[in-house]
Amino acid sequence: MVNVAIAGSNGLAQFIANFLSTKTCHQFIILSRFPKPTLVSKGWQVLEVDYANNSKLRYTLTGVDVVISTISGQAETALITAAAQVNVRRFMPSEFEGPPSLRSFSSLPDRGNSTSISLLQQYGMEYTVFTCGVFYERFAPGGMAAFQIGQGTRIDREGEYLINLRSMTAEIPYLSDGRNSFICMTSAQDVARAVVAAIDLPRWPTEIRMFGDRVSLTGLVGIVERVSGQELKKSFVSVESLRQLYGQAKASNNVRQQSRFAHLMDAGNGCYDFDTCNLTSLVNIQPQRFQEWLRLVWSW
Ligand SMILES: NC(=O)c1ccc[n+]([C@@H]2O[C@H](COP(=O)([O-])OP(=O)(O)OC[C@H]3O[C@@H](n4cnc5c(N)ncnc54)[C@H](OP(=O)(O)O)[C@@H]3O)[C@@H](O)[C@H]2O)c1
Incomplete structure (x- = not known):
């Protein structure tokens, strides 16, 4: 059994929570800045967080093995730092788009993804980027x-x-x-299914590609x-x-x-x-x- 923290409460986070609760024995918490009565009514544990409060964040993450992030920017970097400080073993950053190697061709504003990956590398934390198009x-x-x-x-x-x-x-x-x-x-549903399956992998490659x-x-x-x-x-x-x-x-x-x-x-x-996809060789x-x-x- 693995202790998982999902950061953010959007639809992708909810798909992940749903697969965790129905298909696995893993324990999980959802981190949100706001109370989420609808999610609590599903029997899910939602903990309110303030990403600017490092000591509270560290306390919340104590005992967590894996963080799955759907949040971006400064909030995510604060989460990575707190996770590293309390020895969270694995961190899946909020990616779920195109390959990071093609980011330099993008016209979209940077949501801090590259900074997050650099920070994960700096802390030496095991991470995987989910690339799904x-x-x-x-x-x-x-x-x-x-x-x-x-x-x-x-x-x-x-x-x-x-x-x-x-x-x-x-x-x-x-x-x-x-x-x-x-x-x-x-489909975001398949991404969530694959994310949950990846929790059981003995080792994470730095990028998991699927389509x-x-x-x-x-x-x-x-x-x-x-x-x-x-x-x-x-x-x-x-x-x-x-x-x-x-x-x-x-x-x-x-x-x-x-x-x-x-x-x-x-x-x-x-x-x-x-054109290459390593998901099927993994799960x-x-x-x-x-x-x-x-x-x-x-x-x-
Ligand atoms: N491949 C695709 O087509 C595609 C499309 C859309 C999204 N995505 C990916 O899916 C993931 C989620 O993206 P999204 O656009 O659905 O979510 P989003 O709207 O960016 O928000 C995700 C979560 O971040 C938290 N959040 C929002 N603003 C914040 C702030 N200022 N400070 C701290 N936390 C904040 C919210 O959680 P709380 O309110 O619960 O705190 C929210 O549930 C991302 O990794 C994105 O790249 C992929």
């Missing part, structure tokens, strides 16, 4: 917000990313050399058209023009638009693309394919 939930009815995921991304509402499945429109970024960009994707599907952006549109039986109205937008639109959104202080354009640029620039999990997931969530 984009969540399928970006294409769900109600978007990621319907699962309480992605508030920090500012593209969590339905239809804000690549494809709007209600209006059946798609915005497909392309590179000036005409290369078709690829994207890796996984349910790897498709080109036009291939993604093709899947939606096949599954829905409808043709999408497609507009192709170059990464260069997205960069200009991003600049305009920044000048007018439109944060949501900035985020949308940055996410589209990242898709076009291949920031979520990787026995076959992630759901995008097509099956899409059919189920939209009842097509």
Whole structure:
């Protein structure tokens, strides 16, 4: 039995807690800045934390073996420091996106991920970065917000990313050399399942890569058209023009638009693309394919 602390109470944290409580004997606590009566009513233990209070954080983490973080920035670095001080054995930082090696191509603002990894290396703590590409939930009815995921991304509402499945429109970024960009994707449920399975591994590699599907952006549109039986109205937008639109959104202080354009640029620039996946050699999990997931969530 392992003592686990999940930092944050968003949808991903809840998926992880659900797998921990239903599929394992591990004990877990959820760390949140606020009381969470809905989570407590599920029988889960929620401890209120103030990430600026190191001594209380150390006290809360005493006896914890593994921290799974869904929080970012200064709060996460404070959590890593406190965890190192009380000898927490393993730390999974809040990543769950594209590979860190492609971060330098990203147009998104840094949420402190690189700092967190540097700190984990500095403290010599065992860690693993979960790389899973984009969540399928970006294409769900109600978007990621319907699962309480992605508030920090500012593209969590339905239809804000690549494809709007209600209006059946798609915005497909392309590179000036005409290369078709690829994207890796996984359902957040499968990510949570894999995260929980990884707790039992004797050793963690510094990165665990998984995806349910790897498709080109036009291939993604093709899947939606096949599954829905409808043709999408497609507009192709170059990464260069997205960069200009991003600049305009920044000048007018439109944060949501900035985020949308940055996410589209990242898709076009291949920031979520990787072709090797070491998850299946580590744990026995076959992630759901995008097509099956899409059919189920939209009842097509
Ligand atoms: N691959 C994808 O497509 C994708 C999409 C979305 C997210 N993600 C990943 O999923 C993880 C969660 O991201 P998210 O956007 O869903 O969550 P988020 O909105 O950034 O928040 C995560 C948690 O952080 C805590 N938090 C928020 N603001 C904070 C602050 N100022 N100080 C301290 N704590 C704060 C909150 O916990 P409490 O309120 O309980 O304290 C919240 O539950 C991240 O690792 C992200 O990279 C991946």
